[in-house]
Amino acid sequence: MSADLVQASNLWPFIAYIAAILVVIAAMLAIPHFLARPTAVRAAGEPFESGVVPAGDIHVRLTIRFYPVAIFFVIFDLEAVFILAWAVAFRETGWLGYIEMSIFIGVLLAALIYLWRIGALDWRTERQKLQDAQLRI
CATH class of the missing domain: 1.20.5 (Single alpha-helices involved in coiled-coils or other helix-helix interfaces)
Incomplete structure (x- = not known):
């Protein structure tokens, strides 16, 4: 062959x-x-499961303020995966792994404090902040 x-x-x-x-x-x-x-279905144009009749356009524009919070959520949620993986392998990593995870969590806390201090997590607009300041006076 x-x-x-x-x-x-x-x-x-x-x-x-x-x-x-x-x-x-x-x-x-x-x-x-x-x-x-x-067959002709009588309820073809009606809502299926939720029972809520749609009203208006489905393409709703969100303000830009929602996106940074969503990105921060994804970033900090991803870090939870790393912490979980470390927790599963806690005994194998020993003290060195504990120290490394402490540094990692410290960096996360520093990033969270930084975001909080610069106002990235604040939902209020500048106009709302000024109105709040005027109400306090």
């Missing part, structure tokens, strides 16, 4: 597998077409 014939004989199971996949996909697309009964 030549090398080309051996390669071709090893390739036929893969070709048969791809053909079987295509047949199954075609059957999955064709069977509902033949079995479905075309």
Whole structure:
């Protein structure tokens, strides 16, 4: 047997597998077409599960103030994954792992304090801050 014939004989199971996949996909697309009964549904335009009738446009513009808070949430939530992984391997890491995680948590706390001090976590606008200051006077 030549090398080309051996390669071709090893390739036929893969070709048969791809053909079987295509047949199954075609059957999955064709069977509902033949079995479905075309009926006019009275409640076709009504809400399905929530029961709330949509009002207005679904494309609502959010203010830019929501995005930094969302980004900070994702960042600090991702750090929870690292802390969880450290907690699972706590005994294997020993004191060195404990010191490294303490430094990591310290950096996170420093970042959180920095964000808090610069007002990145504050929801109020400058106008609202001025109004609050005027009310205090």
